[in-house]
Amino acid sequence: MDLDRYLALHQPAWDRLAALxxxxxxxxxxxxxxxxxxxxxxxxxxxxxLSHVRTSYRDPALVAHLTRVVARAGAVIxxxxxxxxxxxxxxxxxxxxxxxxxxxxxxxxxxxxxxxxAAALAIWIGASDRAFEATAPEAVREAYVTRDFEAYxxxxxxxxxxxxVFTNNVRVGFVxxxxxxxxxxxxxxxxxxxxxxxxxxxxxFAAVGEQPKFWGLILPHGLLELTAVFVAGAAGLRLGWAWxxxxxxxxxxxxxxxxxxxxxxxxxxxxxxxxxxAIEGFVTGSSLPTAARVAIGLAAELAFLTYVVVRGRAxxxxxxxxxxxxxxxxxxxxxxxxRPVALASR
Numbered sequence: 001m002d003l004d005r006y007l008a009l010h011q012p013a014w015d016r017l018a019a020l021x022x023x024x025x026x027x028x029x030x031x032x033x034x035x036x037x038x039x040x041x042x043x044x045x046x047x048x049x050l051s052h053v054r055t056s057y058r059d060p061a062l063v064a065h066l067t068r069v070v071a072r073a074g075a076v077i078x079x080x081x082x083x084x085x086x087x088x089x090x091x092x093x094x095x096x097x098x099x100x101x102x103x104x105x106x107x108x109x110x111x112x113x114x115x116x117x118a119a120a121l122a123i124w125i126g127a128s129d130r131a132f133e134a135t136a137p138e139a140v141r142e143a144y145v146t147r148d149f150e151a152y153x154x155x156x157x158x159x160x161x162x163x164x165v166f167t168n169n170v171r172v173g174f175v176x177x178x179x180x181x182x183x184x185x186x187x188x189x190x191x192x193x194x195x196x197x198x199x200x201x202x203x204x205f206a207a208v209g210e211q212p213k214f215w216g217l218i219l220p221h222g223l224l225e226l227t228a229v230f231v232a233g234a235a236g237l238r239l240g241w242a243w244x245x246x247x248x249x250x251x252x253x254x255x256x257x258x259x260x261x262x263x264x265x266x267x268x269x270x271x272x273x274x275x276x277x278a279i280e281g282f283v284t285g286s287s288l289p290t291a292a293r294v295a296i297g298l299a300a301e302l303a304f305l306t307y308v309v310v311r312g313r314a315x316x317x318x319x320x321x322x323x324x325x326x327x328x329x330x331x332x333x334x335x336x337x338x339r340p341v342a343l344a345s346r
Contacts, residue, residue: 003057010049017042018069024076043073050319060321067319068326094315096268099261099322101312103234106241110176110233113188114195114226121196125203132207135200145204150217153285162281169225169273173232177266180236181255183244187236194229216290220297221280224304228272231308235262260324275300 020039023030031039050066053059100107125131135141155161172194179186198218205214239258246254283296320326 003059003062006053006057007062013042014046014049014066014069017046017073021069021073021076025072039073040077043070043077046070046073054317054319060319063319064321064326091264091268093311094318094320095264095322095324095326097308097311097322098315098320099235099264099268100231100308101316102261102321103231103238103265104312106234106237107230110187110191110237111230113191113233114198114230116195117192118195118199118202121199122202122206125200126206129207132203135204141204145208145210149201149205150213150285153217153280158281158285160281161285162277164277165221165280166274166277169228169277170270173229173269173273174266176229176233177236177239177262180233180238180240180262181243182240184237184240187233187240191229191233212290216294217284220284220293221276223297223301224272224279225276227301227304228269228276231265231272232269235265238262257323260326261322264322264324272304275304 017039020031020035020042023035024039046066047070050063050070053066054063057063125135132141136144153161156164172190176187176190179190202211202214202218205211239255239262242254242258243251249257279297279300283293286293288296315322
């Protein structure tokens with residue numbers, strides 16, 4: 001059965017379940033005994049529909065909508081309205097990784113926008129004497145490579161340094177996200193400029209044969225920090241792309257939906273930036289051997305990637321897209337329900 005016929009056949013049942021759920025949520029005694037039985041029966045039936053839609057139709061919007069309908073009805077039936085602590089757990093275990101997974105291709109674009117300029121400048125400065133000499137006066141270059149770059153990581157007490165780094169990283173991530181609404185270009189520029197700065201530093205060390213020193217200082221915190229920046233940039237790019245190409249949504253609805261997802265990503269990245277700041281403050285400038293410092297950074301990076309990939313993929317398979325308030329009624333979808341022909345034409 002094609003999607004149009006499936007919608008026409010079963011949408012009244014979904015609407016009825018949603019209506020019974022809303023009525024029950026208004027308080028005890030709102031449903032008659034017969035309606036309670038109907039609520040349970042329709043909950044079971046629509047749960048079956050959800051399983052069928054997940055396996056038979058490639059329509060993320062429909063899967064997400066049915067997931068919300070079933071979840072709300074289940075909460076009414078089993079009395080499991082989420083409390084604050086449970087909501088936090090859901091955010092960490094499902095909502096945030098689902099949001100990151102949803103924008104995974106934009107994460108790749110964001111990474112390329114930063115890493116390509118970084119690699120190009122690093123190779124150019126490292127291989128060209130003229131480029132190397134043009135970066136700064138000789139005395140400045142020498143001080144930067146031999147002393148200043150490394151001294152920066154121990155310039156303040158570890159806790160104070162970590163706090164400052166965390167604040168700065170959150171600011172960079174927020175700017176990369178917020179500027180995305182301006183048609184993606186400012187976000188792309190922020191990423192490219194940060195990549196250029198990284199590339200210049202790498203090139204200066206490469207030109208004098210000090211790459212191990214540079215990577216020994218960058219990798220412990222930089223792996224997680226840059227990954228978080230990539231994800232923040234992806235949220236901004238996705239937001240801007242929703243304005244450029246809203247698809248079958250209005251621009252207003254597209255921006256609203258992607259904005260809710262971008263907020264989830266930015267909030268979730270606070271933990272990643274805090275972790276990167278702690279590593280930069282307490283590990284990068286420490287007296288630990290280089291191999292140990294890099295191993296700590298690599299472990300943190302692998303833990304974060306495993307978390308967002310494994311949990312994100314699982315959440316997406318369950319119909320979650322990571323938008324803020326996804327477990328609450330979706331007014332945009334309610335409007336679409338009144339226009340089944342428009343939905344069926346997707």
